[in-house]
Amino acid sequence: MSQVNEQTIGHVHRDDEATRIGMWLFLFTELLLFGGLFIAYAVYRYLHPHEFMMAGKELNSFLGALNTVILLTSSLTMALSIAAIQRNKKNLSIFLQVLTLILALGFLINKSFEWSIKFSHGIYPGSETLLAKGSGEILFYGLYYTMTGLHAIHVVIGMIIIGVMTLFTIKGTINSGNNVRLESAGLYWHLVDLIWIFLFPLFYLIL
Amino acid sequence: MSEQTKKHHSPSYSIYIFVWLFLLVLTGVTVAVAGINLGKMTLAIALLIASIKSYFVLTIFMHLKFEDRMFRIFVFVALFFLAISLILLFSDYSFQ
Known part of the structure; x- marks a missing residue:
């Protein structure tokens, strides 16, 4: 009913279908961004299979697996928060969004531990320890820092977007009848999860 | 008009929880398989599992199944x- 009122009184034009199409089109550009990096990974790994394997063994697969679980769980809470707002459960939706933010923060804290351990071992882009290694390992770590770093930036952006959506939900501008913005934020967040699903085995469980 | 007012139905909570549990199991399988030396097959298996996980994220979490x-x-x-x-x-x- 509120939808009808919106259109007759305020002449608010809204097209949820178009919003979702727009979001998916944006996600395709993200696919190209990361896709290019995955292709670079594939080529360098093909050229240096042994060195990639050696370098990959150095990464902490436990921290990687833990972050996979954290990110998958945050995807669940995000999906549930959308289901909750569509059922008009405002407080539950807000709680689930905040939970998503906490999990995302946990992911970043975990990641910063992992990176700082690597840094303390002298392994960071351009370091002497790293440059003393073979070119395959330098490439591996270069891709590792670029790809997980770019992914971490996406996590930060995702957190900002979800945080704004939480504020909208509290204010009530995102509600059971109008929640396509929260859905779009969810799509972005699941994309971040999708990319990690591939980053994890390719870097941490080098095979 | 019908496009705008068409309700976008959200699936039940339980389907999300099932998919999440399944994704966790698959993550466990990936880690377990990495411990076994299967030669060139290990990479193929890891990518296959990652693809299966992606399929469920895309269809259920990202609602492609319902779009x-x-x-x-x-x-x-x-x-x-x-x-x-x-x-x-x-x-x-x-x-x-």
């Missing part, structure tokens, strides 16, 4: 072009 068919076609085309660039690139490297 208009046009969305699925869009995603298929995007992935198809990514696959083409990978295949063309490797056909080039393999014959050098």
Whole structure:
């Protein structure tokens, strides 16, 4: 009913279908961004299979697996928060969004531990320890820092977007009848999860 | 008008929880398989598992299963072009 009122009184034009199409089109550009990096990974790994394997063994697969679980769980809470707002459960939706933010923060804290351990071992882009290694390992770590770093930036952006959506939900501008913005934020967040699903085995469980 | 007022139905909470549990199990399988030396097969298995996980994230979490068919076609085309660039690139490297 509120939808009808919106259109007759305020002449608010809204097209949820178009919003979702727009979001998916944006996600395709993200696919190209990361896709290019995955292709670079594939080529360098093909050229240096042994060195990639050696370098990959150095990464902490436990921290990687833990972050996979954290990110998958945050995807669940995000999906549930959308289901909750569509059922008009405002407080539950807000709680689930905040939970998503906490999990995302946990992911970043975990990641910063992992990176700082690597840094303390002298392994960071351009370091002497790293440059003393073979070119395959330098490439591996270069891709590792670029790809997980770019992914971490996406996590930060995702957190900002979800945080704004939480504020909208509290204010009530995102509600059971109008929640396509929260859905779009969810799509972005699941994309971040999708990319990690591939980053994890390719870097941490080098095979 | 009908497009705008068409309610976007959300699936039940339980389907999300089932998918999440399944994704966790698959993550466990990936880690377990990595411990076993299967030679070149391990990479293929890891990528296969990652693809299965992606399928469920795309269809359930990202609602592709419940969307208009046009969305699925869009995603298929995007992935198809990514696959083409990978295949063309490797056909080039393999014959050098």
